[in-house]
Amino acid sequence: MSEYLFNRFGEGCWHQTQKPCPDLVDCLREGPKCQQNEAKKAEYAKLMAVYRRDTITKPVIYLGTGTCGLGAGAGKTLAAIKAYLNDKAIDADVVEVGCIGMCSAEPLMDVQLPGRTRVGFTHVTEDKVAALLDGALKGEFDREALLGQIKPQHDGIKAWDDLPFIEDHDFFKPQTRWVLVNCGLIDPGSIEEYISRGGYTALAKVLKSMTQQEVCAEVETSGLRGRGGAGFPAGTKWKFALRESSNQKYFICNADEGDPGAFMDRAVIEGDPHRMLEGMIIGAYAIGADKAYVYIRAEYPLAIKRLVAAIEQAKAYGLLGENILDSGFNLKVIIKQGAGAFVCGEETALIHSVEGKRGMPRPRPPFPAVSGAFEKPTIINNVETLANIASIINNGASWFNAIGTEKSKGTKVFALSGKVNRTGLVEVAMGTTVRQIIEEIGGGIGNGKAFKAVQMGGPSGGCIPQQHMDIEIDYDSLKKVGAIMGSGGMVVMDEDNCMVDVAKFFMDFIQRESCGKCIPCREGTKRMLEILKAITRARRTEGGFQALERFKGIMYLQKLAEVIQDCSLCALGQTAPNPVLSTLRWFHDEYEAHIFDRKCPAGVCTELLIYDIDAEKCTGCTACATQCPAEAIMGKPKTPHYIIQDKCIGCGSCLTTCRFDAITAK
């Protein structure tokens, strides 16, 4: 939308981008305050209803085009929708929205007819568009692709009689959506839609009626803890920075979501960028910073694009820049693209990266709140933390801390992935059990397999086994079982996953990402990986001395892990052995099977398997023999083949090549 809404206020309004009015947000929502003009008020009430899409005059088609949607083919679906509307000469709006969170059902399309509720469909690939829209635009819905309708928010909208509500869907019912409330519903490219749903009212309230101390105190009382992993109370941290007197302070939003397996920050920025931006402006005001950075991963091009657009719009409305809402408070937001280093999630490393140096941590104190970026007081908050701020200010601290456990308040977003039926973004109240998330929201494990463990907290976290599935999620209870909240990655594993292999995977990641500053982490993680590799190496490929070393390694694995934990400088090193320690603790038998029986019970560690060809099933197609890198498969064409075990290196390529199930691995 090229026209800014404040241009329509008419006579009496003096608001300009350069000279903002403190009442702007209220005026936008309720009509200009400086005029006693009922017609204008009605006009704005109507406008807001249009932006909320409560009143629409023509059908609206919403399509989820977040990165996950696009991955599932939403780009082609979008083209198909546009072509369909063009062909049939139908006048309808097509809105690209963020992700509602149900990644496994992407691409997701909603259709809303005038005066009726929005109806959602799943798995809308390009070939299904025409058939779905044929019916939907007439009010006939294909039950198979149906997700449900969104509950009507006011009287003007009539619900369809016999359609289920999305809010009652198994995936959404146990959730408490505060951070994700707008994700997938609003157009992330439109600041007006965000304002129409109550956006920027918190900022207006803060700038108009709250002191910096009051803002910090409100956030502190709410009990909001940093959602990036460590869980430090956000308000307390702000107070530290506020207390410092300095001519320059910085506010940094950490959107460097390095944890492989977490994507909530991406989804929030892609689906509702203004929510995070509003939280950041409030935070910067609270500590007295006039420069803010968003440190975001370069791997998220779409999120960066949406964020750039959001910042431009906020500037145009006078919600960013000089003299925000005539309060005398200035804020400049700069986007810094992370260059791909996991360690940059650590505050001091992130600061170094912002300064243009290698992202290496430094000892604390001094804490960044005292001396951070460019040696000035700096506050770093995670995207999700900031996305919570606006609702805390609007609804009060007591509203926020009414939900949650004793020491962890509010909600937490988890990125549910791996071997569950329904993957996606899940926001639950603190205190929800792991079992609820996996079995109710995630719909359990697919293909009739048995649940084995859920990995939480990424490379710094640990696994939660079957027997602890009823644990209530909060920062402290998770620590007790050796996992951490982390940024909220939740990777579910079933019986086909080998825990030694998972530990090896994380160790491989950590040793690559170790910045190299301190020896325990740099060298220790490498040695741990070597030990794990030795455990999963076949006897046929190791000599006597290597076998001896393997045994020595196993004896020292636990001790080495403790040394790394104790002697590393930053959180990356201190938590680096967690994946190994937690799998050792809960899945000792699997390690023993690898070490003593030299077998991988899950059949993942290919080197430990012994391959054989079932002569009954083999057709002699020679496919495996051509694929075998070791030339270990012999046999004439059209006669059963056989494997020479001495030559076999256990790569498993024959197993994946064979189309006749003739190859067995034990």
Add this chain to the structure above:
Amino acid sequence: MASVDINQILAKYANAGRDALIPLLQEVQESYGYLSRDAVILIGRQLNLPVSKIYGVATFYNQFRFHAPGKFHVQVCRGTACHVKGSAGVLEAIKRHLKIEPGQTTRDGMFSLEIVACIGVCGLAPVIRVGEEVYAEVTPDKVKRILNSYRRKEAANE
């Protein structure tokens, strides 16, 4: 790919300090595809930094490449969710199909291969990205089809 003159990029950073180094490197890589030695020297002159320092920073981060990438840059996600769903097999299949290792470019300059930590599409694992296009739920046998579709596209263009 070198459509923009490096001096044009450098001109934008006329009075920039050290903190502009990473954005500058990113912008140069964006338009050239990689950081050539000459580019690094020019950047050093611009920011008044020794070349060694710039390499020190550039080699620290995973994003920077020092060899020309292929026409289509293939990124294989090796995040946790992708690993659990079998991305190792996908990577293996791509390696076998393209006959290159991660970090290398095929002889014909068509494809280059890179391992990335996480693309953030964990719900649809395993994923790969070719150029700007993201492919979800990739299996080893889909790899050939995906990569060949680019070969065909390229052949049709010529």
